[in-house]
Amino acid sequence: xxxxxxxxxxxxxxxxxxxxxxxxxxxxxxxxxxxxxxxxxxxxxxxxxxxxxxxxxxxxxxxxxxxxxxxxxxxxxxxxxxxxxxxxxxxxxxxxxxxxxxxxxxxxxxxxxxxxxx
Numbered sequence: 001x002x003x004x005x006x007x008x009x010x011x012x013x014x015x016x017x018x019x020x021x022x023x024x025x026x027x028x029x030x031x032x033x034x035x036x037x038x039x040x041x042x043x044x045x046x047x048x049x050x051x052x053x054x055x056x057x058x059x060x061x062x063x064x065x066x067x068x069x070x071x072x073x074x075x076x077x078x079x080x081x082x083x084x085x086x087x088x089x090x091x092x093x094x095x096x097x098x099x100x101x102x103x104x105x106x107x108x109x110x111x112x113x114x115x116x117x118x
Contacts, residue, residue, distance in 0.1 A: 002116055005043035009090060010083050013037060013049040016070055034058050041101040046093035048079045064097035 005011075015031035030053035037058040040047055047065030049055050050072070061067040066079040083090045 002043065005040060005045060008040075008043075008045055010080060011037070011040035011045040011047045011049075011065075012076065012080065013040075013047060013055070014071075014073070014076060015050055015052050015055065017052055031055055038101050038105060041094075041097035044094040044098045046083055046090050046097060048076050048083070050076070058101075059097075060100070064093055064100055 013031075013034065013036060015034075018029045020027055020029050033054045034049075034057075037047055037049065037055065041058065041064060047059045049059050049065065049067060050070045051061075051067040052070050056067060059065045059067055066083075068075040068079060083093070
């Protein structure tokens with residue numbers, strides 16, 4: 001994935017809450033932590049993502065990217081356009097996200113991943 005992240009300017013991630021029914025029980029499936037969000041942030045990418053599950057634990061709205069309501073693809077598209085047209089904001093959010101991930105996830109496996117993504 002590092003090579004893919006290097007070719008990108010923005011990372012879009014739109015998870016949803018999904019109610020599942022299996023074998024007589026039901027549960028809600030959603031994004032819990034979002035490792036791909038950590039990887040994108042470690043690569044210096046700003047993120048546009050839906051505000052579900054654990055996504056807000058990684059993406060700080062208007063700081064490291066933008067959080068949008070679940071299934072609100074119009075707002076997500078508008079935020080993407082905003083970042084495309086404003087390189088200063090895009091680069092600043094990406095840098096803040098990278099710093100946050102490096103400072104917050106500083107265990108040995110995370111450090112190895114961040115080094116790989118650098």
